[in-house]
Structure formats: structure tokens, C-alpha cells
Amino acid sequence: MDNFKFSSKSCHKQRLYPVAPFLTRYLSEDLILGGYRVPKDKLVVISLFTSGRNEEYFGEPERFQPERWLRDESGRNKVQNSFACLPFGLGPRSCIGRRVAEIQMQFLLSRIVQRFHIAPTSDEEIDIKLRMITTPEKSIDLILRHR
Template identity: 30%
Template sequence: MEEWLEEHRMKKESVGEEDKGDQDFIDVLLSVLQGLDLSGYDVDTVTKATALTLLVGGTDTVTVTITWTLALLLNNRHALEKAQEELDTQIGKGRLVNESDINKLVYLQAIVKESLRLYPAGPLAGAREFDEDCTVGGYFVPKGTRLIVNIWKLQRDPGVWSDPLEFKPERFLTSHQDIDVKGQHFELIPFGAGRRLCPGINFGLQMTQLVLATFLHGFHILTPSNEPVDMTGSPGLTNIKATPLEILLKPRLSPSLY
């Protein structure tokens, strides 16, 4: 990490302050932190801690979400085909997907939302402790009580979702088109809600959508057998698929693009 920071500093010194060029996360972070009061911490410490938190916290969750999404698509081939049709229409087959393309891929965004609804990477929200006595929904809650929200159950509530166990991305284009995953709609909170929601929500969502779009655009995805993909999860803080996802890939684009 120290070498990484030094590399970015040397790059900044060589091009100068005015010529920013292409900047990555570390470049932006170093620029933002420069000259700020960091409560006794130096810029290097804060930069390294932030980058490590982002990498450690985001790697597993993004991987888990993409794995579940691919498994769902393989068990619902009509949705897979529709997603690839959208990619071919919006992107074509003459280039790769760019981050700026994601806003045009409305069906793919709906797929990610539906996957996060059915298989949130963290099925239980972080514990919250009441710092005073209060009454919630007619129930008295004493000070010191710890609350753990069951996100898994909440997002499969038949009182909110029609056919809650079915994979239906279309619901986010029709009946639930205004529902977002960023903590503003409590029926869908895969990243949590309030001041303690996941700090990497935007980064994680962008990564998931971009990687999934690139993958579906670039490859035909098949299973080794005609059997449905096993959708059993394993217990734990992260909702990891119990059995590895085995797939076969076949290129969809020109060899020169890979």
C-alpha cells in the first residue's frame, strides 16, 4: 500500500497540479484530504485505511451478489436473453461496455435490484442499540435493547411483494419502478438504511452493474448440465452460495475486443 501511494504521488508531481488527466480513487482521495484537519491522523494513514476498508468490505459482497445474479439468470433464461438483447441494442457488438452506458441498461438495473432483494449479500443488518426507553409500534423497548433487522425476511414479505419468492425483474419496471436500494424505501434495504448504511453503497452498486453488464455482453453463459442451479445459501454474515457456481462461457463478440 505504501508503494501504491508513492506511485500516485510521483505521478502527481510529474504531471503537475493542473493537468489532472485520468484519476483513480487514490488520486481523488489524496487531493481531497490534502490540507484538511484529520484530527491528528496523517493523510497516508487515512488514505490507506479508507482504501483497505473499501477493498475488504466490497470484494466479498460484490462477488457474492454477482454469483447469485448469474445463478438466478441461469435458472431464468428468458431474463438472461432479455438482458443480452438490451445490451446488443444499447451497446452493439463493436465495443465493450463503458460505465457511462449503465444508465441506459434499465432492465439490467432491474435484474440487480431483484437479485439484491432475493439474495442480499448481508442477510442481517448490523446491530443497533437503543440508548433510551421508547415505544415502537405500540411495543415498549427498554434502553440497552439491541435490534437486528432481518433483511432477508423483510425483502420477501408477501404483504409487500407479489410472488415474493419468484425472480421477476420486471416488477422494478412496473409496480415497484420507484423503489430504490439506497435506504430510502424500507421494503428494500440490502445496503441498510439511515446514517449507518453501507458507506460503499454507490461504489458497490456501480461495480456490480458494470461487471455484470460486461460479463453478459461478452459471453454466452451456460451450465454444464440441464439441471437447475442449486440456490442453497450457507449460514453466515455474508450470504455465500453453498455450492460453487459452475458455468461454461462462449464468446459473443469479436476476438479483437477481448
């Protein structure tokens, strides 16, 4: 799996396009959030789509930069706040299939890139829909050529 080091960091494109764009939680205690008091037992919706684009946590957030997830010389993660990117959630209600999904993504991405040159059929920007899951507005067509 060491050969997958960089591809595993590339999977953090989920920061910009999380499959589930929102987390919901009922508060177990009162909370002050952004200067507002939110009482216990209220439903809070957290936008992963927005937090993944926050310049405070990710310099040039729209830029694909997988090396931002590599550790520096001291072994520290270069990302300032590890809670800024939670594509699988956090805590006891986090995605039970996280490790399986990560391994599958790493393997699939590595195999495709090893075997094919990949190019889009168009340079047109594709809008996305944020619903229960993040989906493209229309199909994404690619050209794959054997290496």
C-alpha cells in the same frame, strides 16, 4: 449509464440474497414492535433475508422480476414499501461504498451479458448459508460461451 437501466434493476436480486443478511441497531428510544415493547438501548436484529421475501411487499417474492423496480407511468416506484429492501442498510450507518458497488455491479453484469451466453452446469438447487455474509453452500459452476 442510461443503457444500464435494466441491469441496475437486476441488481436488486440482492433483495433475495443480500450480501449482509442482517442489520443490527441499538434502539435510541422504546419501541412497540409486533405488539411487544422493546426498551431503549436494546439490540435489534433485522433480517433482510426475510423482509426481501415478504409477500406483503413483493408479489411472488421468489420470482426473478427486475421490472418490479421500474417506475410506472406516473413516475412512482412499483414496489409498495421502499424500506422493505435495504441491502446496503439505511441512514448514517448505511454502507459507505453503496454507489461504487452499484456501479461496479451494473457495469460487470452488462459486460458479461453482452459478451457471453451463461448457463449453469446443473439444475440442482443450491442452499445458502446466512452468516456474517450470505454464501452458497458449495461452488456455483457456470458455462460461459462467447456470443
